Amino acid sequence: MEEHTIGEVARLSHTSVRTLHHYDAIELVVPSGRSAAGYRLYSAEDLGRLRQVLSYRELGFSLEEIAEILADPDARADDHLRRQHRMLRDRQVQTQALLSAIEKEMEARQMGIALTPAEQFEIFGTDSLGGAYSEEAEQRWGDTESWAQSRRRTAAYTKEHWTAIKSEADANLAGFADALSFGESTTGPVTAFLVEAHRSQISRWFYDCSPEMHRGLAELYVTDPRFTATFEDVAPGLAQYVHDAICANTGNAER
Amino acid sequence: MEEHTIGEVARLSHTSVRTLHHYDAIELVVPSGRSAAGYRLYSAEDLGRLRQVLSYRELGFSLEEIAEILADPDARADDHLRRQHRMLRDRQVQTQALLSAIEKEMEARQMGIALTPAEQFEIFGTDSLGGAYSEEAEQRWGDTESWAQSRRRTAAYTKEHWTAIKSEADANLAGFADALSFGESTTGPVTAFLVEAHRSQISRWFYDCSPEMHRGLAELYVTDPRFTATFEDVAPGLAQYVHDAICANTGNAER
DNA sequence: GTGAACCATGACGCGACGTGAGGGTCAAGG
């Protein structure tokens, strides 16, 4: 029932008064009350919303995106928590990859072997959230360019690379398995995120993977027994589930 | 000896041509050559610098800060690598803290206990890199404000909090013990990192700990037998070692 | 020799605030 002034809120939330003014102006976090003198008064509920906003901001979303996310009436608070949890785990994996890249380069330097900048970019040049999609990469699956690209890149990978790749992939797969066991719909936001992460991983480590190519890959997961086996090994029905999730989330050009 | 055009560099480095134009304009990454027609030509050295810039940018530095960092003639390439490594490890710790905060809240929600926003901010509101040092906190050790702050915060901690705190502290202490057994100097980079991590932990869980307060705390470790005992329990000479390490690494204000 | 795909230099726009300017509000103390 307590109401807080803007200065108190700024201190509590480790932001600035100006930021809160801004969020009010763009109607992202609007204080539910005003004093007689026109002072903004933030309720406990307002603070809860603010915390959600700051969490998502920390994860790299734009304020506009955050507004959309929080506007979704289907998503309850724990959905947000789960999503944030997933993304933080993703960040852990990403950071870990950067760490081992640095360690690898330090090792190389100590042995007097300097990597060429091109090699360094190969390792380091993955950006933090979601990967960069090269529009110029050919669109069709089975395309020669993809294979060539994949071979060029994987040729330079060391053992450490492969273990990093494996752990990333495992984490993603575990996410899908969790979603499946939780009865998460293949059209829901959680699976959407997992699908995107999956595609991002492929793009980072192997070849620039367009949504079309991604769907082609999903097809393989249920038709090629070698792929199917790896999925079913983790959880029964997972191959089909992942396939459906990818198909459901690559139809429209979302994001 | 190879020279790259701006488009090639953009693709290699996963950035845009515009970004490279910008970096040229602000003289952050200036191509070392131009073709007869005025085309920018980037040498391997230029690419190396670009990679450094992008690494630091990924870590959240502003372009101006990056320029300063890279302008330092004392810092050789491995210094940059070490610094980046340290900051990434910091990010790992920070992300881990956020993760456990989320896990804790999910658990609380499932038991139907809603945390008040104030409590949530207490946990969540440490910002991404290194924690925000509240300038208004009094500077002197033994100060009442620190104690009050610590009591306010710890009062809200649950059993899970304490186990998390304990495991963090244990890991840090184990690091010191390793450093001691490896004959690591108290002025070396490894101990510098451990000291900083130690201070960071205190700031996060108890009170904003300035370097001055940190030195005061170190003094306690060798004078107060209760503290000394916990250290000597892990390894003989550890109390003195940690004390020396803290003193050696809080003298100058290195970022 | 003619597209198509590069490159160049402005110049404006935008998101997420920082930073005043100019002016009310509120509680404590003289």
Add this chain to the structure above:
DNA sequence: CCTTGACCCTCACGTCGCGTCATGGTTCAC
């Protein structure tokens, strides 16, 4: 009652790191 200082308000312009045209030159394959 009046001042003082720490708050609060609303404009409004500035900054940073680019995205996005606009306009025009260059290169190269066909």
